[in-house]
Amino acid sequence: MSNLLACLLLAMAPDAAAIVKRADRAVLGETTTYTVRMTVQRPGKRDRVVEMRGFKKGDEQGLVRYTTPPKERGTAYLRSGENTWLYLPSAAKVVRVGAKQNFGGGDFSNGDIFRLSLIKDYDPTLLGEEAMSGEACFKLELRAKNRSVAYDRVLYWVRTDGSFFPVRAEYYTISGKRLKWLSLGEVGKLGGRLRPTVLAMENALEAGAKTELRFLAIEDEAKLDDRLFTPSALEKGE
Amino acid sequence: MALGTAALVLGNGLADGIARQLTANLVAVQTGHLQVVARPGDFEPQNSPFDAYSPLRLPGAQALARRLEALPGVVRTAALLYGRGTAMAGGRSSMASIIGIEPEREPELRAAHHLQAGTFLSATGRAGGEPEVFLASPLAQKLRVGVGDAVSFVVQTPEGAVNSLDGVVVGVFQKGAPWYDHALYLSLGPAQDLFAWPGDATSIKITIEGGGQAAARQARPSIQALVRQTPLPGLDPDQRVLVETFPEAGRFAFSIMEANRGALLVLSSFLLAAAAVGIVNSMLMSVHERTREIGTIRALGMRRSAVVRLFVLEGLVLGTAAAGLGILAGGAAVLHYAAYGIPMNNTSLTWMAGGDRLFTVLTGASLARTAATIVALSILAAVYPAWVASRLEPREALHHV
Secondary structure, three states, X not given: OHHHHHHXXXXXXXOHHXXXXXXXXXXXXXXXXXXXXXXXXXXXXXXXXXXXXXXXEOOOEEEEEEEEOHHHOOOEEEEEOOEXXXXXXXXXXXXXXXXXXXXXXXXXXXXXXOOOOHHHXXXXXXXXXXXXXXXXXXXXXXXXXXXXXXXXXXXXXXXXXXXXXXXXXXXXXXXXXXXEEXXXXXEEEEOOEEEEEEEEEEEOOOOOOEEEEEEEEEEEOOOOOHHHHOHHHHXXXX | OHHHHHHHHXXXXXXXXXXXXXXXXXXXXXXXXXXXXXXEOOOOOOOOOOOOOOOOOEOOHHHHHHHHOOOOOEEEEEEEEEEEXXXXXXXXXXXXXXXXXXXXXXXXXHHOOEEEEEOOOOOOOEEOOEEEEXXXXXXXXXXXXXXXXXXXXXXXXXXXXXXXXXXXEEEEEEOOOHHHOOEEEEEHHHHXXXXXXXXXXXXXXXXXXXXXXXXXXXXXXXXXXXXXXXXXXXXXXOEEEEEEEHHHHOHHHHHHHHHHHHHHHHHHHHHHHHHHHHHHHHHHHHHHHOHHHHHHHHHOOOOHHHHHHHHHHHHHHHHHHHHHHHHHHHHHHHHHHHHHOXXXXXXXXXXHHOOOEEOOOOOHHHHHHHHHHHHHHHHHHHHHHHHHHHOOOHHHHHOOO
């Protein structure tokens, strides 16, 4: 009877793609500006704290500019389509960087930061429901659509309470090793709506290492010019 | 003169030792006598020890290697897969050069790595199902792993996805050359799994009968022809497949050798110039001291040309004696260091010598070259004093006090 009920509930649940689409917009909207504080924790070392101003337009364009500490101010990352660039003010030069290189010396890769849409890169399957971090969640398996996508498989937990807030994501290599895991929490009101405000990434490469992104301000529905997301604008610091 | 000769013999022994070590290492570890490799159309060597390797995919490399092995003059071929990634163990991680090899086809590579602990990779490359790992001592220390410990690798495959592999350490090697401090070897199969390139590699090492640059150049056309005939599906159109001889592939090692030879040439020039000045000086003194003697033989009818010949002959005798003595002393020193080696105990020296110990080399050609140089220099240096002696007037010379 309980099995039948579970099957019935699963059948009533939205399909996997719809869940992932909703979850994709849970933290940041379609077009958004935000302020975020990144804390990089390394065992035995002092935490490194950086604040950034970010801009996002659609699923293809993203820009993040360091605002503090003063010595790193002006450093910026740009993602446009499949390309990522880094601007270092000390060198006054824009260089192309790989999506898999780490972002700002932390545990997020450039691709993790600018992964603007999971549904674009992955085919999702709903595995069922499971409690995660004390929340009832849909458990989804996301399979990479091709071998150019960084992680071959992602396990994804999304709240079932109608908010579609993602709670956790685990990223696996082609051989099936869990490489990184992301926790999303501290739901709070930012930019006029509730959303997870803290994202913490840990990885298997270094025990005890963790990078936390804490959103301080978010403004959805911002009006952003396409010219902002170009390497020349990056160099000019616009 | 004898001391200068000994120094030259030792210098040549050092330069030859460096050249032999770097070449042997390059051929054994990286390139073979010839290598088949894919390069970008606009490839520019970076003068790095890893220039010989290419990170580009050579499709069907293993099958091509077996076909090349059937060509006359080819002793052995081995496919090699080179890539970069992260090695990790117990929460520690390090960047690593990951090199997939066919262990049973790499006896020279095996011999070129001094075993510190454990064993080399087995023919299957797997221990109890787990891929075997043979890694450099500095990397093992950084990860704090030893024989029997688990180690994992994470790489970005050339297509872009992230992949990983768990292995077990079967051996730790001490290479000396600092560019191998973060190198590790896997069997080709697990390396292909890791980079998601089944059947492929990044180069084919070819061992040629007789070895040497001339044999490599001679064997190249037939290898090139077979490579051209072989379809390589999946090869990027911007890339070209090259058959490189080891001096072409190992530009870095050869640039070190050239720099050493250049330095030796400069040093030898100073040494020879100093020796020449010494000879001229001592022979002029000899002319001065023997002025009356020269006057007597000239008065007795000896011609000027005969006086010149006399002094040049004296220079030849002096030079031959000095060369003989110097060769004996220098040769003994070279033979000593050829047997026991010279410790290269700082990073610059290990970079120059390609190892943490330098074994000098004594060759007949080098000895003959040095002896000929010293004798020729002695004769040349004797010409001016001989000319001065021949210009003496017998009447004035006999009155010389």
